[in-house]
Amino acid sequence: MRDCCRRLKPYIVPQDEGVVKLNQNESPFDVPEEIKERIFDRLRRVPWNRYPRFDPGPLRARLANYTDFPAAGILTGSSSNEIIQTVMLACCEPGDVVVIIEPGFSIYPRLGRILGLDVRSVPLGRDFRFEPDRLIAANRNARLTIFASPNNPTGTSLAVKEIDRLCRGGDGYLAIDEAYYEFDAETCQALIESHPRLMVIRTFSKAFGLAGVRLGYLLARPGIIEVMDKVKLPFSLGFFPQICGAELLRDPRLVRQSAAQIVRERRAVMKKLARLKKVRAIPSRANFILFQVRGMPAPRIFADLRKQGVLIRAFDAPRLDQWLRVTIGRPGENEKFLRALKKTLGVS
Numbered sequence: 462m463r464d465c466c467r468r469l470k471p472y473i474v475p476q477d478e479g480v481v482k483l484n485q486n487e488s489p490f491d492v493p494e495e496i497k498e499r500i501f502d503r504l505r506r507v508p509w510n511r512y513p514r515f516d517p518g519p520l521r522a523r524l525a526n527y528t529d530f531p532a533a534g535i536l537t538g539s540s541s542n543e544i545i546q547t548v549m550l551a552c553c554e555p556g557d558v559v560v561i562i563e564p565g566f567s568i569y570p571r572l573g574r575i576l577g578l579d580v581r582s583v584p585l586g587r588d589f590r591f592e593p594d595r596l597i598a599a600n601r602n603a604r605l606t607i608f609a610s611p612n613n614p615t616g617t618s619l620a621v622k623e624i625d626r627l628c629r630g631g632d633g634y635l636a637i638d639e640a641y642y643e644f645d646a647e648t649c650q651a652l653i654e655s656h657p658r659l660m661v662i663r664t665f666s667k668a669f670g671l672a673g674v675r676l677g678y679l680l681a682r683p684g685i686i687e688v689m690d691k692v693k694l695p696f697s698l699g700f701f702p703q704i705c706g707a708e709l710l711r712d713p714r715l716v717r718q719s720a721a722q723i724v725r726e727r728r729a730v731m732k733k734l735a736r737l738k739k740v741r742a743i744p745s746r747a748n749f750i751l752f753q754v755r756g757m758p759a760p761r762i763f764a765d766l767r768k769q770g771v772l773i774r775a776f777d778a779p780r781l782d783q784w785l786r787v788t789i790g791r792p793g794e795n796e797k798f799l800r801a802l803k804k805t806l807g808v809s
Contacts, residue, residue, distance in 0.1 A: 488670035523710035541664035541677030557604035589615035609638035616745025628656035641747035643668035
């Protein structure tokens, strides 16, 4: 086994049952039963002994309509994680410089090191804000710069005008992960027309409520998509996620409505956290909030909430060991989290 693989920490997230689960940035809303029935009906008519479509044309056509982007510039994959891996495989040779932000999504450095890339991080600034000038300076010598905006786990984002500056400041590839795009309503996809090496990654795991299905996609110039399609493993996208994605895209209003409800709940939770004197919360543009409690260790808060039946996310990464992240759930779930937190803090 390669040294870099043996040294990896296992990617483990608690999966407690029978609790209010607010630890993985999932949508609290399941796919409606009527849509599930449509999906099941289509699945019954598909021959399971045959390979899925190599080119998921119907899904790409609906994605083109949803994103207002040409179908020739869309690549689909088994989750955005596979898309991220494909981007690194297609764009980078071993030893190439890949720039990420810190703290950021842990999959980027994990995959980069597995692939033998030179992963370099640019720290976020005060209150986890992006520092565009530092990012531009690092990007000048990078083969690939990749990060999420809004960022996981901080919820902060980089303005589109700054992404435009970033594109102009280097010759490498730039991949912006817009996993939380539906909660932010801001995208840099229009910049692809003027910046041929810009790519936008998205997922169905958040606003679409399909975390268990594993479906993601990439927006880029058709020439990039043509190469990516050769690199991505054949038949990695089964007919189940293809059908699920296509059915949900028949009426995107459902996704927009659920995302709008989550944004309303996020604002309500943020206001209530702001009233707790010991709590410091970072304003978020995603479906979660990063917060800390002054004078109280984060692991203790995490454990106490877990005992009360509320599961949130704790971290052991640099700069995050005293921070916690809570996913926005349904109104009742959010209230249970707030009650449990108040009980832990000893306030009413």
